[in-house]
Amino acid sequence: MAYNFWVFKNLKYEKHTVSLLNNIAIFKGRTFDGERFFENAEIGINAATGLIDHVDELHSKALNDITLMPGLIDTHIHFFGTDSPRLMDWVLTSDALLAVKSVYDAESLLESGFTTVRTMGDKVSLDLSRAEKLGILRGPRIISSGYSIAATGGNDDPKFLPYELSKQFSYSYYCDGPWECRKAVRLNVRNGAESIKAYASSSFVGGGEIRNELTPEELSAIADEAHAAHLKAAAHAYGSSAIQNTIDAGFDSVEHGLGLTEEQAELMRKRGIFYVPTLSTYKLSENSYEERREVIARHFEKEVSIASNAGVKIAAGTDLLGTASKPLGLNSLEIIYLSEIIGAESALKSATSLAAECLGLKNTGSIKAGYRADIIAVNGNPLQNASSMKRENVLLVVKGGKTVKNQLNSLP
Ligand SMILES: [Zn+2]
Numbered sequence: 216m217a218y219n220f221w222v223f224k225n226l227k228y229e230k231h232t233v234s235l236l237n238n239i240a241i242f243k244g245r246t247f248d249g250e251r252f253f254e255n256a257e258i259g260i261n262a263a264t265g266l267i268d269h270v271d272e273l274h275s276k277a278l279n280d281i282t283l284m285p286g287l288i289d290t291h292i293h294f295f296g297t298d299s300p301r302l303m304d305w306v307l308t309s310d311a312l313l314a315v316k317s318v319y320d321a322e323s324l325l326e327s328g329f330t331t332v333r334t335m336g337d338k339v340s341l342d343l344s345r346a347e348k349l350g351i352l353r354g355p356r357i358i359s360s361g362y363s364i365a366a367t368g369g370n371d372d373p374k375f376l377p378y379e380l381s382k383q384f385s386y387s388y389y390c391d392g393p394w395e396c397r398k399a400v401r402l403n404v405r406n407g408a409e410s411i412k413a414y415a416s417s418s419f420v421g422g423g424e425i426r427n428e429l430t431p432e433e434l435s436a437i438a439d440e441a442h443a444a445h446l447k448a449a450a451h452a453y454g455s456s457a458i459q460n461t462i463d464a465g466f467d468s469v470e471h472g473l474g475l476t477e478e479q480a481e482l483m484r485k486r487g488i489f490y491v492p493t494l495s496t497y498k499l500s501e502n503s504y505e506e507r508r509e510v511i512a513r514h515f516e517k518e519v520s521i522a523s524n525a526g527v528k529i530a531a532g533t534d535l536l537g538t539a540s541k542p543l544g545l546n547s548l549e550i551i552y553l554s555e556i557i558g559a560e561s562a563l564k565s566a567t568s569l570a571a572e573c574l575g576l577k578n579t580g581s582i583k584a585g586y587r588a589d590i591i592a593v594n595g596n597p598l599q600n601a602s603s604m605k606r607e608n609v610l611l612v613v614k615g616g617k618t619v620k621n622q623l624n625s626l627p
Pocket of ligand 1: 291335
């Protein structure tokens with residue numbers, strides 16, 4: 216049997232937190248099930264199926280100060296496989312180093328409590344996703360968007376390279392016109408992508424003015440083709456005009472979403488479009504984006520609240536890259552930053568049940584009978600102290616019913 220029974224032996228806390236009964240591993244403690252908090256609950260995991268067997272609220276007092284919750288989900292990351300913050304290195308890092316570094320990053324994600332991530336454009340995640348499915352990668356489940364889809368000469372086109380070389384080394388497919396866009400979606404689908412990512416605008420990385428990139432016609436073609444393959448379509452959108460194009464084209468999520476207006480938030484709520492504000496990337500690059508300070512301040516002070524007040528569903532996505540300044544493994548920072556704006560409970564929903572919905576995953580992101588047994592335990596109560604979500608406080612990680620990290624016995 217694939218289940219790690221041994222992990223539960225020799226545990227000081229066995230009788231409080233973890234025990235085994237007829238192949239059902241029982242976890243007890245304060246629980247956030249993806250929707251709400253219970254002071255104490257019992258969660259049973261079926262060792263044979265890797266699914267959650269039962270969840271029962273308990274009316275006794277929890278014996279430990281830990282919180283059980285669904286494995287965390289980051290809906291927006293990249294595996295760039297280099298410490299460097301420069302586009303040149305993102306495209307020119309050797310395939311071997313990219314792979315090895317990304318395996319290390321995948322492990323970091325799992326150690327920090329992330330059991331599912333979605334990639335938004337890189338050269339390695341289709342293969343990482345395959346390796347994870349084969350059981351040979353110690354990392355989260357990876358929903359890969361394959362190569363991102365971008366306009367020729369766009370933000371992520373390293374223009375210091377001759378065009379043909381840039382095309383060859385890029386992590387984007389450069390497309391012009393709706394049919395080239397459809398072809399790029401089809402190539403990604405052919406290669407195993409489980410999500411589609413497009414650029415509706417430029418970003419801060421390339422410097423200069425923010426401008427729209429893929430046109431409304433191109434964006435519509437991408438969303439249509441993604442939906443024909445039953446995949447979610449996500450668009451990078453900086454500026455109100457790019458956000459509007461993204462909404463009009465029928466995308467499922469607005470990524471970054473700097474410049475969101477109240478009217479747009481209302482439209483997004485009506486159409487069930489997710490908002491992924493990627494707060495972590497701006498916090499972690501405060502210094503390099505000094506000249507953009509006002510735009511970023513508005514994002515933190517107004518836009519996330521505009522979305523939340525309008526009832527738009529917000530999903531946690533960090534836009535961490537695996538570089539030295541945006542390392543993978545710090546992803547729970549997004550929950551901490553979101554907590555400061557929308558409150559801890561909503562922030563946790565954004566990184567669990569809502570993130571799963573954003574990715575179209577039906578049996579993931581909640582602790583419910585029949586769902587995948589992706590469960591973590593953190594030290595303390597994140598409702599009272601957001602730092603409970605920091606990597607060092609993640610004491611237990613169970614993914615698909617297998618225990619992949621267990622430090623419960625380090626509790627005092
Ligand atoms: Zn990104």
